Amino acid sequence: MAANELTKAATGNAGRRVLIVAFPEVQILDITGPSSVFNMASWVLGPKGPGYQVEIAATRRGPVKTKGGLLIHATTSLSRVQEPVDTLLVPGGEVTMKVGSVPDLPPQLRRLARHARRVASVCTGSFLLARAGLLEGKRATTHWVAGGELQRQHPTCEVSADQIFIRDGNVWTSAGVTSGIDMALALVEEDLGRNVARQVARMLVVYLQRPGGQSQFSVQMASQWASSSPIREVQEWLPEHLQEDLSVEALAKRAAMSPRNFARAFHAQVGATPARYIERLRVEAARRLLETTQRNIKEIACEVGFGALETLHRAFKRALGLTPAEYRRRFALGE
Amino acid sequence: MAANELTKAATGNAGRRVLIVAFPEVQILDITGPSSVFNMASWVLGPKGPGYQVEIAATRRGPVKTKGGLLIHATTSLSRVQEPVDTLLVPGGEVTMKVGSVPDLPPQLRRLARHARRVASVCTGSFLLARAGLLEGKRATTHWVAGGELQRQHPTCEVSADQIFIRDGNVWTSAGVTSGIDMALALVEEDLGRNVARQVARMLVVYLQRPGGQSQFSVQMASQWASSSPIREVQEWLPEHLQEDLSVEALAKRAAMSPRNFARAFHAQVGATPARYIERLRVEAARRLLETTQRNIKEIACEVGFGALETLHRAFKRALGLTPAEYRRRFALGE
Structure with missing residues (x-):
């Protein structure tokens, strides 16, 4: 038919x-x-x-x-x-x-x-x-x-x-x-x-x-864990150090690799570039703070290592389709 | 127990x-x-x-x-x-x-x-x-x-x-x-x-x-219709005349009543003061325009008789718990 x-x-x-x-x-x-x-x-x-x-x-x-x-x-x-x-x-x-x-x-x-x-x-x-x-x-x-x-x-x-x-x-x-x-x-x-x-x-x-x-x-990031230990150690270290220098150079040094090798291995094993992965971690951390604290959005941007409010804003929109303020209105703990 | x-x-x-x-x-x-x-x-x-x-x-x-x-x-x-x-x-x-x-x-x-x-x-x-x-x-x-x-x-x-x-x-x-x-x-x-x-x-x-x-x-306003004809005629006339002078004095004149009597009878029969009722009509009209046109919010405020953008904004928040822009994002016809 x-x-x-x-x-x-x-x-x-x-x-x-x-x-x-x-x-x-x-x-x-x-x-x-x-x-x-x-x-x-x-x-x-x-x-x-x-x-x-x-x-x-x-x-x-x-x-x-x-x-x-x-x-x-x-x-x-x-x-x-x-x-x-x-x-x-x-x-x-x-x-x-x-x-x-x-x-x-x-x-x-x-x-x-x-x-x-x-x-x-x-x-x-x-x-x-x-x-x-x-x-x-x-x-x-x-x-x-x-x-x-x-x-x-x-x-x-x-x-x-x-x-x-x-x-x-x-x-x-x-x-x-x-x-x-x-x-x-x-x-x-x-x-x-x-x-x-x-x-x-x-x-x-x-x-x-x-x-x-x-x-x-979503509660967790759908992220992969690296298979080799130096990259994996960097992954584990990252969430508690979001305000520090997280350039490829600095991270490569932690892993005792060359920046080029580090970036290549990271992407192959984690499924994202270091920059993109760190951005996702920062968005995730910002979400938690928006949900559970009354802190203002500028402070939060700084605390999770975004530096400028605009960077947080852009990353949020890209990741979640919402601004940080809209997100807080929907998911915040307090009334 | x-x-x-x-x-x-x-x-x-x-x-x-x-x-x-x-x-x-x-x-x-x-x-x-x-x-x-x-x-x-x-x-x-x-x-x-x-x-x-x-x-x-x-x-x-x-x-x-x-x-x-x-x-x-x-x-x-x-x-x-x-x-x-x-x-x-x-x-x-x-x-x-x-x-x-x-x-x-x-x-x-x-x-x-x-x-x-x-x-x-x-x-x-x-x-x-x-x-x-x-x-x-x-x-x-x-x-x-x-x-x-x-x-x-x-x-x-x-x-x-x-x-x-x-x-x-x-x-x-x-x-x-x-x-x-x-x-x-x-x-x-x-x-x-x-x-x-x-x-x-x-x-x-x-x-x-x-x-x-x-x-x-909600699609309609949950409003009552007046039982006596002069008030009811004013109610019927209102939606098409939202940009005009809708003071109690002007409306009382249409109904051939004293302002005081008009206001009292309106409230008793419609269940809201004339001002509140007109505000709801204006919000309703603005909603339709936000949904079905691309016109900017300031023009819409003017067209439904709110005059200032801020008045529309305040009335919208009060009636719907959302700003006009938020409302349009959720219900607009176009993408």
């Missing part, structure tokens, strides 16, 4: 057909966040509008135990889904990161994706899409704790864990858990326009577009 | 017991948003930590059809819950606004609340709490579309629909749908501290504390 006919077959009178996959230990919010967006869009459009019909499919019909213990009911078994679906949506859960977990899903996803207008994943659902071969050569995102692992398991996929969601062709992937709501709003916007998407966002009391990317929520 | 003993009985080895109520046409995200927060807190604490045990209770055990069609499984029937619960949580859904809907719930809620450490509602779940007599003389919030109706049905409850959640003693109420996630984070913070709550927020990729209140998401 041509794409047009597929869409028509999957839309029909009952509305666009959204098939959400369920499996044991799935994160239930990855399912119910997007499904509530689609259902609210149908509600906003009214009974005559071109709404959505959301179905849950699992290996077998019936209750599926989700992570934390709640049971959600699958109304259909995956293998029985024959007609084309409009949107095939795959939620996540820790379990999906393990190679070989839920082994019956990837073949079914591959089969259904062939006839779907678009395919989407929430959180670590991206691992299942990748295992079905649907992320090969594509740009994709996933939960911020899982970006490195997805990249390792699927080297042809270009993983970027900083965005809330990414679209590459007809494949959409979203970041951790609640990001599935943001992505579903974007899917509704694609289908029905900004105005409907905005009404849905307001009814659900969510932002139509969040400021900044997913990194602002 | 004393409060301490209750808490101990409801906490036990399996963790704090959270009982979430389900009923036909419930908004599923009101259930799964908070439950995911409690479950993630247990995960963050690890198997030995004082986590939560979340249960779903309905009139009968088994699948419950939620709004939009998804089925969630109730693991217990409400009438069989005998032991004290730690947190009794009541989700919403349009259906709860209708007097007499789900009539078997309020008596059960009243009974269970007597032995619960705290009681909470999400969205229009507040109507069920109110019907159980649990909001009498309390401050409470609900979905922004439902604030007026809750106030009308339950005059002794002090409804404020601008906050994301409100705590009054051991009764917590939250605003529309996803606000249940924000409230659950606050409950976790109360139990386990800011640090655990922050880790949960980051794992779920949500803000620990959202900037601004619920009003920023």
